[in-house]
Amino acid sequence: MIYRTPRSELQQEPDTLPWKTIVAVFVAVVALVVALVIVASRITTANETALRPSRRFPEKYLAPPRDPSGVEETLFGQRGIGQAMNRLSARELERYRWVDRERGLVTIPIERAMDLVVEEEEAK
Numbered sequence: 001m002i003y004r005t006p007r008s009e010l011q012q013e014p015d016t017l018p019w020k021t022i023v024a025v026f027v028a029v030v031a032l033v034v035a036l037v038i039v040a041s042r043i044t045t046a047n048e049t050a051l052r053p054s055r056r057f058p059e060k061y062l063a064p065p066r067d068p069s070g071v072e073e074t075l076f077g078q079r080g081i082g083q084a085m086n087r088l089s090a091r092e093l094e095r096y097r098w099v100d101r102e103r104g105l106v107t108i109p110i111e112r113a114m115d116l117v118v119e120e121e122e123a124k
Contacts (some may be wrong), residue, residue: 047056092107099105106115 093110095107095109097107099107
């Protein structure tokens with residue numbers, strides 16, 4: 001941009017961009033990135049080869065892990081003994097059965113038991 005200055009002895013040079021320098025820096029940056037990607041790839045391959053010389057990944061054929069702890073694993077997406085116990089407990093709460101015939105103890109579904117308790121309270 002050229003403009004007139006109040007002092008005529010001062011000359012302003014036209015504003016130009018050094019395109020050759022800009023292109024050279026861009027090419028150097030791209031070359032550096034490519035070189036770093038190649039080095040990273042070779043380091044990763046070398047580490048992988050050192051840790052797994054056969055280059056096979058047999059763990060993808062393994063069975064799902066067992067759950068010996070009895071911890072409920074709904075957060076982890078696996079069915080364990082904890083879920084099986086919860087389902088069994090829920091089924092027990094929904095059926096009639098004898099606990100002790102000699103003493104006359106039975107279990108009844110939880111919904112029915114709650115209704116009986118409410119009826120008993122209302123009768124008082």
